[in-house]
Amino acid sequence: MSSLRRPTNTKPELARGFAGVFAYSTRALELVWTTSRPLTIAFGLMTLIAGALPAAVAYVGALIVDAVVAAIQATPSTREALTQHALWLVAGEGALVAAIAGAQRGLNLCQSLLRAQLGQRVNVMILEKALTLELSHFENSDFYDKLTRARREASSRPLSLVTRTFGLAQNAISLLSFGSLLLHFSPWAVALLILAGLPAFLAETKFSGDKFRLFLWRSPETRMQLYLETVLAREDHAKEVKLFGLGPLFLDRYRKIFNKLYHEDRNLTIRRDTWGFFLGLIATVTLYGAYAWIALSAIATRITLGQMTMYLMLFRQGQAAVSAILSAVGGMYEDNLYLSTLYDYLETPVNGGKGVAVHGPKPEDGIRFEKVSFTYPGAEQPTLIDIDLHIRPGESLALVGENGSGKTTLIKLLTRLYAPTSGRILLDGQDLQEWDEAALRDRIGVIFQDFTRYQLLLGENIGAGDVRHFEDEERWRDAGEKGMAAPIVETLPAGYRTPLGKWFNDGRELSGGQWQKIALSRAFMRSRADILVLDEPTSAMDASAEATVFEHFRTLTRGRIAILISHRFSTVRMADQIVVIENGRIIERGGHDELMQLNGHYSHLFSLQAKGYR
């Protein structure tokens, strides 16, 4: 299990400090505004209404008390008019309270609708960014943490930030209106109102920062938890987990991670709440001090009974508004910290895809590797060293070598999933890096040994080989014939429309070899591709299937470049050119007969395998 460590990115840290409160607010507001203008406007209007009316309620409340007192003290002739006046005021206050309730409901409604739309929008932004990333990003654990963090927390934060900003505005309006009424009593009362909430606010801000840093540090743990959940609850792992009895072990590890995280969370929550309680006491003491002050003023008849009720209400509600404002600011600070992780992810620089070439100057030249070396990011040793290779159009090449010798890596470079660390790769005389992304994808059809098994229709699993014809049944059939999926399809009642995998209703599971035939057919969807690469495509097929596959493959790739990685020499021997790789270097190359005569590594491995069959 990975230990708790600080991630290397420092950007979220930059958002710390008080300036961090507003660092991403404008972007969040822009995001909300562009998600739905009508809802944002309605949200703003309701905020204004909900903010301004409470002071009006307090004011009308004072008028009611004074009107009642006046009616009690009135002569019988004027009492009826004064009573009626008091009742009208009561009705007026009722209407105001109803309006506040309406505005609150409206706020909740806008918020729910915006939350749904914004959550989707941010998720789509995260996924759209994922599409532009390079393979190396996904293989980098720091980056993966960033992605997990953005997905876990960031989608709810923009709305939260905007809600708090609006809440802040609402309470500020209330506070201003309360303050202006309270000013008639004493400016000191206004100052007291504001100062009493500050200590609790400072504590809240500090704890928000602590919580965020905890969130950053524990990303690897959270990721491990997610991973263990996947292993324990997914059908493709169930077989091994059951047979090896791994379940209790993994579950225990899962529990331990939870306990560790819970322990840290608990400590922080206890500290946060204890401090919150004691600092909140200061506010309560202030409130009751002010209460006494106002009561004494009423006894001394400096203010009327109605004014006393109003000031008490103003002070009480004013204090609630101050603490709401301060906690909104604290919350905004927290939201900003979390949003920084989203923008940090969204702004990950992406290289590549910059080339524009759609043709090369020498179409007859094919593929050329010139002194290509490659070291994986973060690795100490190079995986490929000084690779020189030339494959002309119409030629087939087989790559042979022990596990880990670098064969798949060579294909990753050829398909531009990675760029060489030194040297260059040319296609039709043009550096691979200068090729336009789409033009290059069009040229190359590749099936890796760990091809994806999509939980989709069988036909779509084949159609995935060419997005333009993803749903084209004619093309599925054609590719299915070439890749030998057709006989499997015939046994299925729904044919090409059979859902594969067990995730969805009526899904069919295929055998390993059958899946490989589907993947092989996927490669044949690329009818325009003139370079076909198969990385161990037949390892799970039976011998007769493999022989037929290669017969097909040779006929279908005539005139194209065919590159094949295989550990079966019966297949490899058919290639025009065989390249033997050992520890990242090419150690032998030539045709089968040539290499057999050389009596080197290839001939040794070939004889070893042939002996096994005798």
Ligand SMILES: Nc1ncnc2c1ncn2[C@@H]1O[C@H](COP(=O)(O)OP(=O)(O)OP(=O)(O)O)[C@@H](O)[C@H]1O
């Ligand atoms: N994403 C990666 N990051 C770092 N190192 C990697 C990565 N992928 C592969 N390697 C390393 O590069 C070396 C070559 O791997 P590669 O997959 O190219 O071997 P291969 O010849 O295709 O092996 P096999 O026959 O087992 O498929 C191995 O030592 C492997 O550990």
